[in-house]
Amino acid sequence: MKYEYRFQVRLHDTDRAGVVFFARLFTHAHDAYEAFMxxxxxGLGAMIEAGLCLPVAHASADYLLPLRHGEAVVxxxxxxxxxxxxxxxxxxxxxxxxxxxxLQTVHVFLDPRSGRPSALPQDMRARLAPFAxxxxxxxAD
Amino acid sequence: MKYEYRFQVRLHDTDRAGVVFFARLFTHAHDAYEAFMxxxxxGLGAMIEAGLCLPVAHASADYLLPLRHGEAVVxxxxxxxxxxxxxxxxxxxxxxxxxxxxLQTVHVFLDPRSGRPSALPQDMRARLAPFAxxxxxxxAD
Amino acid sequence: MKYEYRFQVRLHDTDRAGVVFFARLFTHAHDAYEAFMxxxxxGLGAMIEAGLCLPVAHASADYLLPLRHGEAVVxxxxxxxxxxxxxxxxxxxxxxxxxxxxLQTVHVFLDPRSGRPSALPQDMRARLAPFAxxxxxxxAD
Amino acid sequence: MKYEYRFQVRLHDTDRAGVVFFARLFTHAHDAYEAFMxxxxxGLGAMIEAGLCLPVAHASADYLLPLRHGEAVVxxxxxxxxxxxxxxxxxxxxxxxxxxxxLQTVHVFLDPRSGRPSALPQDMRARLAPFAxxxxxxxAD
Numbered sequence: 001m002k003y004e005y006r007f008q009v010r011l012h013d014t015d016r017a018g019v020v021f022f023a024r025l026f027t028h029a030h031d032a033y034e035a036f037m038x039x040x041x042x043g044l045g046a047m048i049e050a051g052l053c054l055p056v057a058h059a060s061a062d063y064l065l066p067l068r069h070g071e072a073v074v075x076x077x078x079x080x081x082x083x084x085x086x087x088x089x090x091x092x093x094x095x096x097x098x099x100x101x102x103l104q105t106v107h108v109f110l111d112p113r114s115g116r117p118s119a120l121p122q123d124m125r126a127r128l129a130p131f132a133x134x135x136x137x138x139x140a141d
Numbered sequence: 142m143k144y145e146y147r148f149q150v151r152l153h154d155t156d157r158a159g160v161v162f163f164a165r166l167f168t169h170a171h172d173a174y175e176a177f178m179x180x181x182x183x184g185l186g187a188m189i190e191a192g193l194c195l196p197v198a199h200a201s202a203d204y205l206l207p208l209r210h211g212e213a214v215v216x217x218x219x220x221x222x223x224x225x226x227x228x229x230x231x232x233x234x235x236x237x238x239x240x241x242x243x244l245q246t247v248h249v250f251l252d253p254r255s256g257r258p259s260a261l262p263q264d265m266r267a268r269l270a271p272f273a274x275x276x277x278x279x280x281a282d
Numbered sequence: 283m284k285y286e287y288r289f290q291v292r293l294h295d296t297d298r299a300g301v302v303f304f305a306r307l308f309t310h311a312h313d314a315y316e317a318f319m320x321x322x323x324x325g326l327g328a329m330i331e332a333g334l335c336l337p338v339a340h341a342s343a344d345y346l347l348p349l350r351h352g353e354a355v356v357x358x359x360x361x362x363x364x365x366x367x368x369x370x371x372x373x374x375x376x377x378x379x380x381x382x383x384x385l386q387t388v389h390v391f392l393d394p395r396s397g398r399p400s401a402l403p404q405d406m407r408a409r410l411a412p413f414a415x416x417x418x419x420x421x422a423d
Numbered sequence: 424m425k426y427e428y429r430f431q432v433r434l435h436d437t438d439r440a441g442v443v444f445f446a447r448l449f450t451h452a453h454d455a456y457e458a459f460m461x462x463x464x465x466g467l468g469a470m471i472e473a474g475l476c477l478p479v480a481h482a483s484a485d486y487l488l489p490l491r492h493g494e495a496v497v498x499x500x501x502x503x504x505x506x507x508x509x510x511x512x513x514x515x516x517x518x519x520x521x522x523x524x525x526l527q528t529v530h531v532f533l534d535p536r537s538g539r540p541s542a543l544p545q546d547m548r549a550r551l552a553p554f555a556x557x558x559x560x561x562x563a564d
Contacts, residue, residue: 294438
């Protein structure tokens with residue numbers, strides 16, 4: 001299952017080279033992630049208030065083609081890996097049928113007491129699982 | 142007395158029109174304000190940790206001339222008004238002798254218990270006073 | 283007539299004080315302005331490509347109440363003043379019935395050849411007029 | 424050889440979780456890159472004006488420890504790979520002796536006429552080389 005998030009490229013996303021500044025895509029990816037988590041019943045606000053923390057431990061991006069001012073973008077979001085203590089969100093940025101960029105963010109679940117990585121709560125795992133691509137070999141963390 | 146803060150216009154400050162996006166100047170002004178406050182012994186970090194809060198209640202900007210990528214900017218910071226429960230910071234953005242923009246931010250001191258505007262602490266007032274322009278009539282809030 | 287623009291407060295809009303960083307509202311206001319202009323047939327992208335420029339000459343904000351992470355915000359946009367060479371956009375930020383902030387941005391029309399303020403094109407004026415509050419005295423620039 | 428770039432974590436870098444928002448580090452890394460390029464005689468402004476373009480084709484980050492408001496950060500910048508048509512900049516974010524994050528950005532040189540990846544100009548290669556780690560096997564693109 002995929003989650004779709006839509007936004008439009010705004011003037012402040014661009015720089016004087018005329019295209020979207022590369023770092024902006026990580027912000028849009030996180031906006032998509034927030035909207036996705038809320039739709040999956042895992043609103044970040046409630047989690048932060050409960051002391052639960054899912055910091056980004058790793059992020060990466062492949063920029064295939066530039067994004068331009070005014071373009072309508074669809075972010076297709078899936079869970080690329082659902083590990084023991086972390087999960088990886090894959091964000092595909094599309095304009096029409098064209099893929100412009102692919103981003104990944106790895107979120108680690110920290111135990112609220114120790115601050116150390118710990119097993120994803122069962123409820124969270126269950127809510128994320130429908131968006132996880134079927135792993136051929138089912139490898140964990 | 143004036144406080145000087147320097148920065149350089151970076152690519153991400155600009156937009157596709159080729160000049161600095163107007164909202165960015167408020168961010169740079171706040172960076173200048175943070176550096177100023179720290180230099181005056183009023184570091185924002187320590188204040189936030191102590192529950193003290195100086196939220197921006199009003200902000201305004203006059204954009205006289207565009208700022209361009211790579212330009213070296215000096216922000217001349219003064220206290221334009223030192224009131225009973227708030228103070229106004231004036232930020233003059235200069236490139237060389239040329240004034241490009243003038244911003245103002247009004248910071249209100251909130252009582253940590255009630256969350257309501259209350260009298261600026263004497264120590265804070267004393268530290269800000271040297272940067273306050275002599276008020277002709279000395280009018281308060 | 284009013285134009286409505288909706289957005290949700292995202293994690294990156296907030297700062298460690300737990301509420302939206304004041305400068306972010308100017309960015310959201312400009313996003314609202316871009317959406318409004320496009321809906322009025324005055325897309326900024328096409329204007330920039332045609333060499334037409336409407337830089338922000340003045341901006342101001344009154345912050346009444348903080349905006350918090352996750353809140354759904356409606357920006358009510360009107361033309362507060364439709365002058366000879368410039369117009370003022372008023373942005374009211376609401377959560378439910380509560381007004382949290384009021385921003386204004388003044389946009390000046392620059393002649394593409396001289397780069398100097400010049401009369402707003404008739405077509406632009408006609409498209410903006412329905413969103414202009416009826417001026418009691420009809421005063422120009 | 425390494426290039427050092429210094430900055431201080433500002434309020435707007437942080438989010439309500441109290442630490443720097445992950446995407447902000449890419450912006451700071453690009454600021455470091457701009458300062459580095461200027462110091463190496465490869466100012467981005469002059470290049471953009473000459474139609475030369477070095478877009479980011481890939482970016483990645485490992486976040487080891489959070490960065491906090493007010494912390495003084497040193498970015499140690501090196502050229503991790505100097506390829507035929509691209510180069511990789513490695514950014515190590517340190518507070519004191521502690522490494523908090525490691526970022527990489529891959530910049531591709533586009534031929535100003537074709538817009539396609541093409542060989543890095545000899546002068547650019549010569550200016551970047553002193554900052555390149557000695558490649559054990561000397562592999563190209």
